Amino acid sequence: MTALLAATILVTSTAYSPCSSGSVMADGTRTRPGSVAHNGYPFGTKLTIWPSPTGRRRFTVRDRIGHGTELDFWVADCHQAIQWGRRVVHVREGWFRLRATVKVKPRRYEFEMGLR
DSSP, rough: HHHHHHTTTEEEEEOOTTTTSOHHHHSSSOTTEEEEEESSTTTTTTEEESSTTSSSOOOEEOOOSSSSSEEEEOSOHHHHHHHSSEOOOOOOOOEOOOOOOOOOOHHHHHHHHHOO
């Protein structure tokens, strides 16, 4: 768990869509799901990001971003981009499987007191 936190950074993110951008990204490819814009990573860098506007966690840097935010998600729906707004997300370089949280069994007294 410590290694995951040590390699994870927090960044401010927004989302963009066909309503606000063209159809070609800075690396020369067409816009598509799983793409993000970031100025700090080279094109093709694989990132694990959570949360995201689509629920997806694996992204590839294919675009660059202007002023005002550190990370930009490409989404296909204009409404979805607006709904996302500006949020802080966790970013980790590379594609990793995030471990599920361990569920703790409720303690006996929680049942007796009606807390569960």
